[in-house]
Amino acid sequence: MKRRAFLAGMGASLIQTAIAAGVGLAEEKPTTAPMPKPAPAPRPTMANGPSASRFPDVTLTTHEGTDVRFYQDLVQGKVVLINFMYAACTNSCPTFTANLVRVQQLFGDRIGRDVFMYSISLDPEHDSPQVLRDYVKNYSVQPGWTFLTGSLADVTILRKRLGLRDLDPVIDADKAQHIGVVLYGNERLNRWAACPALAEPREIVKYVGWIDGSRQVPA
Amino acid sequence: MKSSRRDFMKWSLVTGGVAVAGLSMLKPAFAQSPVDPVCPALPPPPPPGTDPMPIAEGLQGMPGGRSPATTPWLEPLPIPSVLQQVASLNPPVSPNWQENHQINKGWGSDPGPQNELYEMHIKPGMHSFHPELPTQDVWGFEGIVPGPTMVSLYGHPQIVRFHNELPINHVGIGVPETTTHNHNGHQEPYSDGHPTEIVRSGEHRDHHYPQIFAGNDPREALGTLWYHDHRVDFTAQNVYRGLAGFHLCFDDVDSGNEQDPNPQALRLPSGAFDIPLMFTDMAFDSSGMAWFDPFNFDGFLGDKWLVNGKIQPHFNVARRKYRFRMLNGGISRIYGFELNNAAFMTLIATDGNLLPAPVQVLEVALGMAQRRDVIIDFSQYPIGTEIILENVLEQKDGRMPTGNVLRPGSPVLKFIVDRDAVGAEQDFSQVPLSLRQMPVMDLATAQQHQRSFVFNRQNGAWTINGNFYDGEIPTFTVKQGQPEIWTLKNGGGGWVHPVHIHLEESRILLRNGGLPGPEDQGRHDVILLEPGEEVKIYIRFRTFLGKYVMHCHNLLHEDHAMMLRFDVVP
Numbered sequence: 001m002k003r004r005a006f007l008a009g010m011g012a013s014l015i016q017t018a019i020a021a022g023v024g025l026a027e028e029k030p031t032t033a034p035m036p037k038p039a040p041a042p043r044p045t046m047a048n049g050p051s052a053s054r055f056p057d058v059t060l061t062t063h064e065g066t067d068v069r070f071y072q073d074l075v076q077g078k079v080v081l082i083n084f085m086y087a088a089c090t091n092s093c094p095t096f097t098a099n100l101v102r103v104q105q106l107f108g109d110r111i112g113r114d115v116f117m118y119s120i121s122l123d124p125e126h127d128s129p130q131v132l133r134d135y136v137k138n139y140s141v142q143p144g145w146t147f148l149t150g151s152l153a154d155v156t157i158l159r160k161r162l163g164l165r166d167l168d169p170v171i172d173a174d175k176a177q178h179i180g181v182v183l184y185g186n187e188r189l190n191r192w193a194a195c196p197a198l199a200e201p202r203e204i205v206k207y208v209g210w211i212d213g214s215r216q217v218p219a
Numbered sequence: 220m221k222s223s224r225r226d227f228m229k230w231s232l233v234t235g236g237v238a239v240a241g242l243s244m245l246k247p248a249f250a251q252s253p254v255d256p257v258c259p260a261l262p263p264p265p266p267p268g269t270d271p272m273p274i275a276e277g278l279q280g281m282p283g284g285r286s287p288a289t290t291p292w293l294e295p296l297p298i299p300s301v302l303q304q305v306a307s308l309n310p311p312v313s314p315n316w317q318e319n320h321q322i323n324k325g326w327g328s329d330p331g332p333q334n335e336l337y338e339m340h341i342k343p344g345m346h347s348f349h350p351e352l353p354t355q356d357v358w359g360f361e362g363i364v365p366g367p368t369m370v371s372l373y374g375h376p377q378i379v380r381f382h383n384e385l386p387i388n389h390v391g392i393g394v395p396e397t398t399t400h401n402h403n404g405h406q407e408p409y410s411d412g413h414p415t416e417i418v419r420s421g422e423h424r425d426h427h428y429p430q431i432f433a434g435n436d437p438r439e440a441l442g443t444l445w446y447h448d449h450r451v452d453f454t455a456q457n458v459y460r461g462l463a464g465f466h467l468c469f470d471d472v473d474s475g476n477e478q479d480p481n482p483q484a485l486r487l488p489s490g491a492f493d494i495p496l497m498f499t500d501m502a503f504d505s506s507g508m509a510w511f512d513p514f515n516f517d518g519f520l521g522d523k524w525l526v527n528g529k530i531q532p533h534f535n536v537a538r539r540k541y542r543f544r545m546l547n548g549g550i551s552r553i554y555g556f557e558l559n560n561a562a563f564m565t566l567i568a569t570d571g572n573l574l575p576a577p578v579q580v581l582e583v584a585l586g587m588a589q590r591r592d593v594i595i596d597f598s599q600y601p602i603g604t605e606i607i608l609e610n611v612l613e614q615k616d617g618r619m620p621t622g623n624v625l626r627p628g629s630p631v632l633k634f635i636v637d638r639d640a641v642g643a644e645q646d647f648s649q650v651p652l653s654l655r656q657m658p659v660m661d662l663a664t665a666q667q668h669q670r671s672f673v674f675n676r677q678n679g680a681w682t683i684n685g686n687f688y689d690g691e692i693p694t695f696t697v698k699q700g701q702p703e704i705w706t707l708k709n710g711g712g713g714w715v716h717p718v719h720i721h722l723e724e725s726r727i728l729l730r731n732g733g734l735p736g737p738e739d740q741g742r743h744d745v746i747l748l749e750p751g752e753e754v755k756i757y758i759r760f761r762t763f764l765g766k767y768v769m770h771c772h773n774l775l776h777e778d779h780a781m782m783l784r785f786d787v788v789p
Contacts, residue, residue, distance in 0.1 A: 050390050053282070054514070092678055161280065163514030164679065167616055168713075179679025181516060181779065190391045192513040193452040196680035196687045196780050203689055207452055210417070211394065 049076040050190035058154035063132035063147040079212045082183040086123035087135045096197035103201045112144020122175040124149040272629045275520035283505030289349045291531035302367040321407040334378045342384035349530040352507040358460040364528040366464025373470040377428045387420040393460040395420045400449040403744040408765035414451035415690040438658045443544045443571030443590045455774035465495040477648035488542040488648040497548040499525045518551025518617015524631040533633040538598045539640035547585040551617035554585040559607040568592035569741035573655035586717040586747040588772040604636040618714035665702035675710035681781030688782040696788045702759045709748035716748045721767040725756035760787045
């Protein structure tokens, strides 16, 4: 008998989604203020939405140069998609970003209104708001999808808290091998999931449609 | 005790009373168990009540960092109640019945008389995991964890109406949308619990379980099944919240009656001595509430051991034989179970299917979603004997065990021999040397139809042949009834994938080029792929047409796209 290894013996279509989204809009009060917001005024640091304990409320800077609090300004009360990237990445980011551009196109004008997209730089020391602005321009990213930078320490805290980590510290420290996962969720429901950044755009849009609150009964 | 990674959990067994090599390696280790103070080779036992298992790395973000201490063995093992038939369904089964269902057409709009009818309400309930933790909100079939046990008899088809009564505005872990998979059931796609066939809160759906043998071959009989939620992207969260239960199937051979006069009947321990054991691992925050990390794509481990929804329960047994149906209902943990008195267990079924012959084992290894039925004979022990079922496989993260074997292991369930088996408890059961024979394989045809699948990690998510799950499009089609050989390969070195295929079971032909060991001889619906392993299986899909899935049953790998759709075509 061959000895085995260590465990030896162990032994709704897109159109429907869009309609559902329309219904959702009618039920929910659309957020009127587009992102990014103006510089945040000083405010209490206590964030108390349903998902407050899951997200560090670090300060980041948008590609338009505005300082924002990650949880309070970007996530709280919203339906969001979050991923990580860096502008100089020649390996995986270009395909991820290109795929997410298709996602943005499918969402259409919902992005920035009731669904928000965020891409956070893994290389904040090089990715200044200007670098990210150029990146946005290169990929024809439309308004409502915000690219973010910040201090390396804050970005690392955020990345690890959001599961973008590798158990191998060498791989974890190597941003070229970074994780291509898009977190998506609805903060109002504290409902969070994730899918590969390279998943079919129509599938990403469908799955977000299923948690965006349009299936809720108005409170 | 440290052993090399590739070399632990040797399957030690005796067949027909003859010990093989693995036994001679393991038995001395047991003989020198930590109760022997003169043995220098073993580390000192941990203080009583201390669990030697390291705290899972994934719990660092949990308030408290580890679950609160709980006193073991306080409560008896709960045995889930059996789901009872209902006289009628209201409203009646949909007039679209014939459109959705593939067999027994011609029943008209009322298929009720031909079928046993059941209802299952998927709803919240209040549950106590342990008396020292707060009673809390869970989700359960019929509001209980585990759900009620379904009991089926071959030849008696069933319709089960699943009502989704979860709160539509639910906030937190889980999504109030369900699709219930009858795991390893031989059923049509409509009733299979397909990941994207979602039942929303306030809706219901009727599943048809025909209780027929694949290929009309009684050797294809299924025994220990389970049902659980399969909602795409949220399966781990919904199962963690409690959406799982047992489904036991009986036939003339495995009849569930140890006094059955039918000479065909095996008369295995039955009734109150046929015990389902659902093992799960969970974590509880500093306030004692169940905790889960939705941002962990490798896998989730808890630091509390639960059996049938209770942390470390005890089970009082009579001096006689019992059948235990062990199920790993957890998210990402792989178990190696041993009895702390180094006694053998008699393995009779893998993935719920009776083996050709029973096998004596010292350990039962159990990957996610796998089932192993064992017989334990307590007649040999005096009243007052206490035996602990331990997990000896150290695991620190959701990817796989470390390779260390812990002895003593983590105490999971305590058996207390507290009475003689007299009167109604008298033991009429037997464990025949021959159980159920295997169906014949058509390897000549299968060799002409081969496919291969590589399971891998890619940019932090999980792929099959480099692809992520896409529920809209079948990755391939397979001709109904055509025998095939599939090669399943774990493309990576740092993780384990228990691969589950819907509709039909498979047979292991080769594992890493070698013939399958005794533990691989049965029929399987979950094939555990260790790092780098390659397994060739024989499989064919009969009876039904349409869409099914294959996926990794580490539920966080499944939820992060290690799944594919395949369609069975004429």
